[in-house]
Amino acid sequence: MRPFAVGATAALLSVGLFLALWVSPPDSYQGEYVRILYVHVPAALAAYGAAAVACGASALYLWRRDLRWDFVGRAGAELAALFSGLTLLTGMLWGKPVWGVWWAWDARLVTTAVLFLLYVGCLLVRDLADDPERGRRLSAAVAVLAFLDVPVVHYSVVWFRTLHQGPSISLQGVKLAPEFLLPLAVNTLAYLALLGVLLAERARLASLEVER
Amino acid sequence: MRAWRRVVAVARKDLLLEWRGRDALIPAGSFGLAVLLVLGLVSGGGWEAAPPALWVSLLLAAVVAAGRGADREGEEGTLEALLLYPGSREDLFWGRWLAVCVLLLLLGAGLWGVQVLLFNAPTRGVGVLVLAGLLSAFGLAAVGTLLAALLTHVRAGPLLMPLLFLPATVPVLLAGVRLSEAAASGAPAGPWWGVLAVFDLLFLLVGPALFEVVVEA
Amino acid sequence: MRPLDPVVTEALSRRFGAVVALRGVGLRVREGTCLLLVGPNGSGKTTLLRVLATALRPTEGRAWVGGYDVVSEGHRVREVCVYLGTSPGVYAGLTGFENLCLAADLCGRPRRQVPELLAWAGLEPVAYTLTGTYSLGMRRRLALARVRLQEPRVLLLDEPFVGLDEDGARLVSELVAGVKDRGGAVVLATHDHHRARALCDAVAELDSGRLLSYGPAGLAGAVNRG
Secondary structure, X not given: OHHHHHHHHHHHHHHHHHHHHHHOOOEOOOEOOXXXXXXXXXXXXXXXXXXXXXHHHHHHHHHHOOHHHHHHHXXXXXXXXXXXXXXXXXXXXXXXXXXXXXXXXOHHHHHHHXXXXXXXHHHHHHHHEOOHHHHHHHHHHHHHHHHHHHHHHHHHHHHHOOOOOOOOEOOOOEOOOHHHHHHHHHHHHHHHHHHHHHHHHHHHHHHHHXXX | OHHHHHHHHHHHHHHHHHHHHOOOHHHHHHHHHHHHHHHHHHHOOOHHHHHHXXXXXXXXXXXXXXXXXXXXXXXXXXXXXXXXXXXXXXXHHHHHHHHHHHHHHHHHHHHHHHHXXXXXXXXXXXXXXXXXXXXXXXXXXXXXXXXXXXXXXXXXXXXXXXXXXHHXXXXXXXXXXXXXXXXXXXXXXXXXXXXXXXXXXXXXXXXXHHHHHHOOO | OOOOOOEXXXXXXXXXXXXXXXXXXXXXXXOOEEEEEEOOOOOOHHHHHHHHOOOOOOOEEEEEEOOEEOOOXXXXXXXXXXXXXXXXXXXXXXXXXXXXXXXXXXOOOOHHHHHHHHHHOXXXXXXXXXXXXXOHHHHHHHHHHHHHHHOOOEEEEEOOOOOOOHHHHHHHHHHHHHHHHOOOEEEEEOOOHHHHHOOOOEEEEEEOOEEEEEEEOOOOOHHHHO
C-alpha cells in the first residue's frame, strides 16, 4: 500500500508538472506566468487541507488522549506551515510580474499569512514546552484555535479591502478555459495526494520517534 | 451561585493586586502611549491616521496587559495552589477574563483620550466607540487569558505571546478601525458589528474549554 | 475496582525527560493514619506528593486518592484532598485576611470562619498587613490556616516544618491529628524526623524513585538511620 501510494503520487506530480510546463498554453493576459498558478493554487488547497487535518486530529487528541491523533496533528501542523509558506512564496513570484507588486493586501494572501504565522507558533509551542506531554497538549490547543480563527480573519480582511481577481472556479460555474482547467485539476489532485503521503509518512516517523 | 462567587473572587484578587502594584496598567499604558506617539510621528499625525494608530496601540498594549496576571501567579508560586482548589477551572478562566476586560477598557479609554489630543481626532460617535470597545475587550480578553495560560509552561512564552496574539486578533483590529472611522464620519458600520460578535462568540465558547485543557497537570 | 483506602498507588512511575523521578511505587495508606516519606534529596518524595495531588500526571501506573483516580477523576480528588507544597502559595500583595477570604471563596466555605482561623494560626496581630511583609514562618502559618479551612479528607504535606517555630510545628500536629480523627489520611514528606516521628503510623523510604522499605513506624529502620 505504501509503495503504491508513493509511486502514484510521484506519477501524478510528474504528469502535473508536464501538463503545467508543456501542455498548458500561455494565458492571454498573464503569459507564461500562469504556470506558477499550477503550484500556487494546489499548494494553497493543500495548506488549508493540512490545517483542517491538524485541527481535527488535535481536537480528537485532546478528547481521547490517544497518541496516534497527536502524530497526525503534528504532521498536519508542520505541513500547514510548509504549504502555506510555499503558497506565500509562489504568490509573490506570480504577483510581481502580473500585478506589478510582490505583495498585495488581498484577503486570501493575508489569511494565508495569518495561517502560516499561527501554525509556526503552534510548532514553536510544542518545541519550547517544558515537557513533551504538555507540548502535545498545548500545540493541539493552538492548532484548534488557529483553524477556527482563520475564517473570521478571512472575512474581516475581505471586507476591509480586496484586490484580487474573483475566484475563477466558483460553485455557480467554471469560468476557466478547459486547457487551463485540466493542468490545474491534475496538479491539485497531485498536491492533495502529496499531502496525504507526507501526512502518513510524518505521522509514522513521529510514532517511531516515540517508540525509540 | 458558587461558581459566581469563585469568578468574582478571582477577578477581585487580580484587580486588587493590580490596584496595589499597578504592574500591568502602567507598563502596558506607557507602552501603548509610546506606540501611539511613534505611529503619530511617522504618519504625520493627521486625523485620518488616528483610528489605525489607536487600535494598533491598544492591541500591542493588550499583549502586555493580558499576560501580566499569569506572570504574577508564576512569580509568586501561587498558580499550583490556585489550580488545586476544588471546583471547575472554567471559573478561574472567567475570573481572570473579567479582570483583563476591566484593564483593557481602562487602557482603551486612556489611549482614546491621548489619540484625540495627538491626532486632533474628532470626538463624535462616542456611543459607537464605547460599544466597539466593550465588544473588542470581551474577545481580546478571552484570547489573552487563554494564550497567557497556554504560554505559562513554555520557554520564551512572553516572546511567543505577540506571535500568536496579533495574527489571531486581526479581525478585532480591522473591525475596530472601521468602526472608529464610522463613528467619526457617521457612516454605516457595515458588517463590523457582526465580525466582532462572531469573534467574541467563538473565543468565549472555545476559550474556557481550551483553558481547562491547557492548565491540566 | 475502586480502592477503599484513602491513598493507594500501583506501580506508579513518573519521568521528566530522561530523568526517572518515580519507578514503580506501590503504597497504601489506611484510614486514620499518617505515612511519613523519607529519603535523600531527589529521591522522589515531592514528585510522589504532586502526583497524588493531581499537580503532575503519572507516566505509568495508577493512583487513587479518596477512592478517586488521580488522572481520570482529578476534579473529584481535588474536592477531598489538599496539598501543601514547599511554596506557601499566598499572594504577597494581599493581607492575611484577604488571602484567607480568597481561599474561602474558592473552596466554598463561609468567610466568617476566617478571623477564627487567623487567631488559631497566631496571625491576629498581622491579619490586616500585606503578607509580603511576613516572615517565611508566618506565611507558612497562613498556609496551614488555609488547610484547616478546607478540612480535607486527605492531606499531603511537603516539608511542613520549614521555617516554623515550636508553636508553628504544633499547628501542623493539630492538622494531622484532625485529619486522622476524621478517618482521613496524611502523607508527609520531611527531613525533620524528630518532629514527624510522633505524628506518623508508617514510614516509606524512597531512594532514586524506588520504594526501599515500607512498614509501621516502629519497625522500619529508616527513621533512625535517617
